[in-house]
Amino acid sequence: MKARLRYYSxxxxxxxxxxxxxxxxVGKSAKYPDGIKYGLICKDLKTGKYVLLDNHHPKGPHAHxxxxxxxxxxxxDDKLIEDFxxxxxxxxxxxx
Numbered sequence: 011m012k013a014r015l016r017y018y019s020x021x022x023x024x025x026x027x028x029x030x031x032x033x034x035x036v037g038k039s040a041k042y043p044d045g046i047k048y049g050l051i052c053k054d055l056k057t058g059k060y061v062l063l064d065n066h067h068p069k070g071p072h073a074h075x076x077x078x079x080x081x082x083x084x085x086x087d088d089k090l091i092e093d094f095x096x097x098x099x100x101x102x103x104x105x106x
Contacts, residue, residue, distance in 0.1 A: 011037030013047065017087060027104055028053050031094070033087055041067040044084055050094045054102050061097045063090065075101050 017033040031050045038045040042065070053060040062074040063082060071082040075097060084090060095106045 011035075016046075017091075023052075023104060023106065026055055027102065028055060029098075029106060031091065033090070046084065046087075048084075048090060050090065052094075052098045052102060052104075052106065054104075059102055061094065061101050063094050063097070073097060 013034040013036045015033075016035050017031060020028075020030040022028055029052045031048075033046060033048045033050075035045060036042050036047045044065075047065060049062070049064040049066075051060060051062045059076045060074070061076075063072075064074075065071040065082075065084060071084045073080045073082045082093070099105055
């Protein structure tokens with residue numbers, strides 16, 4: 011199955027944070043059992059700190075919170091975006 015874009019957004023917040031969200035439907039497979047491939051990032055251009063949620067093979071769903079990596083459980087697109095916004099607020103102090 012060819013990847014189908016489900017959601018995409020890119021913006022700059024407070025002229026300091028670059029935010030890019032990308033969610034694709036890829037069909038269920040061993041690499042993507044949920045049939046979804048995603049990458050959501052918010053980077054602070056001033057400090058270099060960032061929050062990234064992605065699910066590339068072979069790691070599966072996980073979060074990068076600056077220099078830490080955490081397991082993450084994908085539920086659905088809405089919960090993914092909600093969790094991403096929560097991580098950004100906790101780590102970078104900015105409300106998206």
